[in-house]
Amino acid sequence: MKATLKWAGRVVTYLLLAFFALILYLGVSSRIAGGPPTIFGHEMYVVLSGSMVPTFQVGSVIFDTPHINPATLKVGEMITFKAPYTQNMLITHRIIQVIHRGNQLLFHTKGDANKVADFFLVPSQNVVAQYDNFTVPYVGYYLEFVKTKLGMALTLIIPGALLIISQMVSLTRSLRKELRAKEVAPTKSEV
Numbered sequence: 001m002k003a004t005l006k007w008a009g010r011v012v013t014y015l016l017l018a019f020f021a022l023i024l025y026l027g028v029s030s031r032i033a034g035g036p037p038t039i040f041g042h043e044m045y046v047v048l049s050g051s052m053v054p055t056f057q058v059g060s061v062i063f064d065t066p067h068i069n070p071a072t073l074k075v076g077e078m079i080t081f082k083a084p085y086t087q088n089m090l091i092t093h094r095i096i097q098v099i100h101r102g103n104q105l106l107f108h109t110k111g112d113a114n115k116v117a118d119f120f121l122v123p124s125q126n127v128v129a130q131y132d133n134f135t136v137p138y139v140g141y142y143l144e145f146v147k148t149k150l151g152m153a154l155t156l157i158i159p160g161a162l163l164i165i166s167q168m169v170s171l172t173r174s175l176r177k178e179l180r181a182k183e184v185a186p187t188k189s190e191v
Helices: 002-033 139-146 149-183
Strands: 042-046 062-067 076-080 089-100 104-108 121-123 127-138
Touching: 002 149, 042 127, 042 139, 062 139, 076 104, 139 149
Parallel strands: none
Antiparallel strands: 042 062, 062 127, 076 089, 076 127, 089 104, 104 121
16 A cells, blocks of 8 residues: 555655646746647647537647648648738638738638628738647646736746645655654674
């Protein structure tokens, strides 16, 4: 039983360390890059609206391939793009039509849950990335919370506190074991 508890404690400690390292990496990499967090060359985006339900649920994290050649995109593929009416908003929708207008390549898009297509055309220079067909549900809620001051503080404090408590418990157990061993062991004068 003690061996199982010890093993479980180590597993929890390593999982907390891995989690802490991942969150730290995502936070630092997105701050340095000035954009979305990147893992193995794929960018992570949080789904904030229901326009693509059931393909992705609100609160999911989607992974996209950045720096794609827009000329290779086809109808039916999903892209993340800067909204033409505001450069501060990113949208991920499905391409429903590829339009060649003179020298310009445009995409007509639509959210899977939307009844009508988007009212604008997306210029190829606004395409940021292409969806990789990989989604992690509900993690986006946590990542959005981590962006807040309270979320960042709790993300750093809670795993750190748990690691410190775990180490203190381990140290206390070791000291108790050592003290018991000294109490039981006979002294030289008794022999």
